[in-house]
Amino acid sequence: MQLEMPTAEPEAASDTQSDQSSDGQLSVRNASKFFPSLTGGGEICVFRDVSLDIANGEFVSIIGHSGCGKSTLLNIIAGFDEPTSGDILVDGKQVQGPGLDRMVVFQSFALMPWMSAFDNVRVAVRSAFPSWDAKQIAQHTTRYLHLMGLSDIGKKMPAHLSGGMRQRVGLARAFAVQPKALLLDEPFAQIDALTRGSIQDELIRMWDKAGATVCMVTHDVDEAILLSDRIALMTNGPEARVAEIVEINIPRPRTREQLIESEEYMRLRTRILRFLIDHNRRPTAMDDTAHAMDAYPHRDETSHD
Ligand SMILES: Nc1ncnc2c1ncn2[C@@H]1O[C@H](COP(=O)(O)OP(=O)(O)O)[C@@H](O)[C@H]1O
Ligand SMILES: [Mg+2]
Incomplete structure (x- = not known):
């Protein structure tokens, strides 16, 4: 079925969103984040000197072990938090707090539980x-x-919907606002494997039509390769950094069937898994609960559907 991606009527949207579909460049410039230490005095540097440019309409994923600061970085891009130093720019302008130009989709769905699915989307629109x-x-x-x-x-x-359905509502809400950028924090982590595949396909179809810039945090290598133009690999915290950015030059549209037959896919997958294994975290004072390598090669398939 060919779907028509609606566009906002220009006369209705012009007062708030005149240039939303045309721009959406995200830049993280030398961003560092310090938090007060949870185990005593002083501060801990979660990540240091992170720089990442995401072009308008590009799909970039960030992969790294639990606790390296991926959510912190995404929250900073969203404007929910600030970097201790460095800059976050959208189309060259400094981010000043949250805005409807950057919609976030969380792993936990973050729907308003007292509102119907329709109302959750309608309020945002x-x-x-x-x-x-x-x-x-x-x-x-x-x-x-x-x-x-x-x-x-x-x-x-929301309480009467499966996890997969709730996340579809979250994505519908995010796309309906026609943001410049979509920020996704492990959006499929709580969704069972089969449902995850179909929602990933819908995400890509919507992204393709909407032309939004996407920055997605994940710890799923296959998901990152399937969806992304580039993947930023983060080292472990404390003092995490973006160590490499891997280009995914596999032509689109991509299907899982094609990917598993593709030598390039296997090469990229091995390279990224090798990076993650080499950076397998050792317990640190920052976070003694995260055991990210538990995720490889078996993900937590806990179904909420
Ligand atoms: N508000 C906070 N105060 C203190 N430490 C925090 C805060 N938020 C996150 N952290 C710490 O920062 C580190 C990175 O967290 P997070 O960004 O959630 O990692 P990730 O998403 O990569 O798993 C963790 O060690 C976490 O405990
Ligand atoms: Mg996180």
């Missing part, structure tokens, strides 16, 4: 397009629920 009337907002909401395969569940409350 209303904030993004304040000059629209109720009918325009409802139509736009319906369209995005439909695009994520959710036409029939709009009235349901």
Whole structure:
């Protein structure tokens, strides 16, 4: 089925989002983050001097072991937190807190539990397009629920939806706002393997049509290769850094069947897994609960569906 990606009516959106579809370059410049030590006085450097440029419309993933600071970095790009030093730029402008130009999708779905799926999306659409009337907002909401395969569940409350459905609502909400950038923090980690595959396919289809810049945190190598243009490999914390950026030159559209037959895929997979094994974390004072290598090669397949 060929899906039409709706675009915001220019006259309705012009007061808030005139250039949303045209830009979306993210730049992290020499960013470092220190937190107060949890185990005593002083501070701990989570990551140091991280620089990453993500071009408009590019899909970049960040891979690294648990505790290396991936979520912290994403939260800083989102504007929920600030770097201790360094700069975060969107289209060359310094980020000043959260904004609808950067929508975040969390592993934990982060839907408002007292609102239906429809209302979760509608509230975001209303904030993004304040000059629209109720009918325009409802139509736009319906369209995005439909695009994520959710036409029939709009009235349901999040508690009555499977993990996969909840994450579809999260993605519908994020795309409906037509952000410049989508920031995804392990969005499929709590979704069973089969459902995960179909939502990944929908994410890529939506991304392709919307042209949004994506920065996705994951610890799943296969997912990162399937979805990304480039993958930034982070070393372990403390003092984590982006050690390498791997280009994924496998032509799109990519299918899992093609990938497993592809020598390039096996080469990239081996390279990234080798990096992760070489950087297998040793317990540190920063985080003695994370055992990231438990994730390799067997992921936690806990189903919430
Ligand atoms: N608000 C905070 N105060 C102190 N330490 C924190 C805070 N948030 C995160 N950390 C620490 O920073 C490190 C990186 O955390 P996080 O970004 O969640 O890692 P990741 O997402 O890569 O697993 C962890 O050791 C964590 O304990
Ligand atoms: Mg995290």
